[in-house]
Amino acid sequence: MKLVYKGKTKDVYDLEDGNYLLKFKDDVTGKDGVFDPGANTVGLTVEGMGKSGLKMTKFFFEKLKEKGIPTHYVDADIENSTMTVRPAKMFGNGIEVICRYRAVGSFLRRYGMYAEEGQKLDSFVEITLKDDEREDPPITEDALHMLGILSRDEYKILKERTVEISNIVKEELAKKGIELYDIKLEFGRVGDNDEIALIDEISGGNMRAYKDGQYIEPLELEKLMLEK
């Protein structure tokens, strides 16, 4: 088993049977010790974070599987904080797809002239490039297509799947009285037919969830969602 990539919150190992192993770490994105799901830097380390994120990811990826939505998920080993996944081809050097239900974060920083903080949005989809140096710039369908990152057909599927998946997460949270403000997803091309599949994770680390107007930290979110 060979380490092929050291990420900010996960390490990736080559299982040499065609699949890969993701090791969920206790590192969390943020700045100056404060968690921020939109940040590009590791802000802090929280004990149990990796395991907690994996539990949530397992819960949601298995739910998506039931519904026939393609993901790279094979199985998860909570004890060892690892998840086995099928290999995925990236779009360019990676893109992030954000689905928004409330105007907060970078959306508000960009479009605050036209939106109130916390204003409801109707599963609004945005794409940003994974590019730390250029602070993850937002990108249009036209630019994605022109720069060879994504075809127009892929863009359409990506957007539809993003809304479908995000709505499922939103509904699951709503069952516990929690409101999803926004969520950041990653996709790749998986399998022989390069199917557009969800990759990476779904956890408190890549969403903003609120209960009674209060932001819920990832560890707390996992407890609210998964503990009996």
Place this chain on the structure above:
Amino acid sequence: MKLVYKGKTKDVYDLEDGNYLLKFKDDVTGKDGVFDPGANTVGLTVEGMGKSGLKMTKFFFEKLKEKGIPTHYVDADIENSTMTVRPAKMFGNGIEVICRYRAVGSFLRRYGMYAEEGQKLDSFVEITLKDDEREDPPITEDALHMLGILSRDEYKILKERTVEISNIVKEELAKKGIELYDIKLEFGRVGDNDEIALIDEISGGNMRAYKDGQYIEPLELEKLMLEK
């Protein structure tokens, strides 16, 4: 004649006959005394700049009129550096439409991971919000529509007109051996039927033009284009 708006490079007067008068000033956008067509601040004052910009604008707006492309232009008084225009309704608080033929400026700052400096682009259109405070953020068709700035039909027309107008400017420059790298246009809704029409100006102040690999300053560009 009443001053209704003091802009960075133009003042606007209400002519009280239904039209408006634009007074072209000698102020130029840029930073620290250096001209930059993409900048949001007045960087320097150049004698003759207003008159020169108006000459170019008159030249291009009359060319567009010949071709039946709608603009807000009525006539120009070069002596007094003024242009009479029809009133236009803004899209939100104003948007800018950029057409790119080479990867430079803010395009390269955002997408430099995927584009070489100066790489050819095929009349690639981008829209940014006029919002100094938020540094003119780029915006997608979906966001423009959702925020009520532009309808989907208007977006389509805007994009088509942008390419059409930019290609005309590009061809005119090419006749003098000059290459257009990019151009920034403004549009509004003009007339009783809210027709999408070009507004503001077309001059060296809102484009990047190169000759033999050298950037051409606005005053020099006007001389090359309009002097016999």
